[in-house]
Amino acid sequence: MVERxxxxxxxxxxxxxxxxxVEDRGLHSHKSSVLGRMFSGGQGTIAAHIGDLSREEFxxxxxxxxEMLAEGLxxxxxxxxxxxxxxxxPTEAGRAALARGLADDLDDALASLGADLPGLRERAQxxxxxxxxxxxxxxxxxxxxxxxxxxxxAPEQPDRRRKARxxxxxxxxxxxxxxxxxxxxxxxxKRLQGEKHRPVASIPGRTKAELLAAAExxxxxxxxx
Numbered sequence: 001m002v003e004r005x006x007x008x009x010x011x012x013x014x015x016x017x018x019x020x021x022v023e024d025r026g027l028h029s030h031k032s033s034v035l036g037r038m039f040s041g042g043q044g045t046i047a048a049h050i051g052d053l054s055r056e057e058f059x060x061x062x063x064x065x066x067e068m069l070a071e072g073l074x075x076x077x078x079x080x081x082x083x084x085x086x087x088x089x090p091t092e093a094g095r096a097a098l099a100r101g102l103a104d105d106l107d108d109a110l111a112s113l114g115a116d117l118p119g120l121r122e123r124a125q126x127x128x129x130x131x132x133x134x135x136x137x138x139x140x141x142x143x144x145x146x147x148x149x150x151x152x153x154a155p156e157q158p159d160r161r162r163k164a165r166x167x168x169x170x171x172x173x174x175x176x177x178x179x180x181x182x183x184x185x186x187x188x189x190k191r192l193q194g195e196k197h198r199p200v201a202s203i204p205g206r207t208k209a210e211l212l213a214a215a216e217x218x219x220x221x222x223x224x225x
Contacts, residue, residue, distance in 0.1 A: 008050065008057045009126050011102055013064040014073065018098040020045040021074065021090045028077030031086040035061050060129055073097055106216060109223035113152040120145045121216070128212045138208055139195035142215040146189060149219060161186055164222050173225030181221050188218045 006012070020034045023045070036044035038058040046061065047053060053061065068074045069085060073094035076084040090098070097104070103111075103118065110117035124145060127138035150160055153167040164185040165178045173181060195211060 008053070008060060009122065010060065010064055010067075010129050011122055011125065013046075013057075013061045014068055015098065015102055016046040016049055017061065017065060017068065018073065018090055018094050019049070021088070022095065022098060028079055028087050028089045030083075031062075031065055031088070035065065063129060068094070105224055106220055110149060110219070113149055113223075117145065117149060117152070120148065124212055124215070128208050135208060136196050136198060139192050139198075139211055142211060143189065143192045143196055146185070146192070146215055146219065149223070150185075153223075160189060168222045168225050171223060171225055173221075177225065181218075181225070184221060185218050188214050 017034055021029055029045075032044065034044045034046060035058065036047060036053060038053075038055060043052050065074070065088075066085075069076075069088070072091055074088040075091050077087050077089050078084070080087040107118040107121065110121060120141065124138055124141045127141060147160075150163040150167070153170075154163040157163040157166050161182045164182045168178055168181045169175070192211060192215065195207075
């Protein structure tokens with residue numbers, strides 16, 4: 001198959017799933033009618049927007065469906081008790097997310113510091129789902145995301161700990177929470193740096209997810225206290 005341009009990223013897949021569900025007049029749709037059936041033939045409604053899915057793209061879209069259920073962007077319609085998680089419709093949160101292009105409050109906070117930062121976050125999310133990424137790459141991407149955010153938010157402060165305190169305080173964090181926020185930032189960056197420089201390029205998928213969650217969590221603590 002010819003390489004898709006632009007590629008099917010997790011964000012793009014989620015937008016296409018939401019778009020397909022909303023276009024179905026808000027009625028519930030089965031996952032197979034949206035994503036298609038890879039092994040028995042047939043393409044889903046998202047193929048109408050981007051063409052037939054490859055095996056890898058189908059796997060990505062299927063993982064995104066599961067993640068969207070957990071995120072509350074889609075939910076079971078309740079019309080089929082035997083197969084509830086596959087008969088879904090968009091939630092109000094999902095409709096709002098579609099209208100905003102899936103940007104969330106953390107994207108908005110990052111964008112307030114630098115126009116490129118939401119894209120750097122999206123790149124890290126793509127690496128989390130990539131089939132065979134060098135695990136050091138996602139760690140390096142997250143190190144850069146956090147460091148660029150800190151430099152943009154508190155350029156006058158000399159180190160990460162002071163930058164984290166200054167940004168969190170300016171954004172309304174309680175004084176008694178500042179030390180914990182700064183300590184969490186230092187601990188997270190230490191772990192990310194360790195993974196970035198790990199000599200063996202092998203991290204289970206769960207650990208990649210944990211790295212992403214840790215970085216996003218500490219950024220939320222600093223930027224959205």
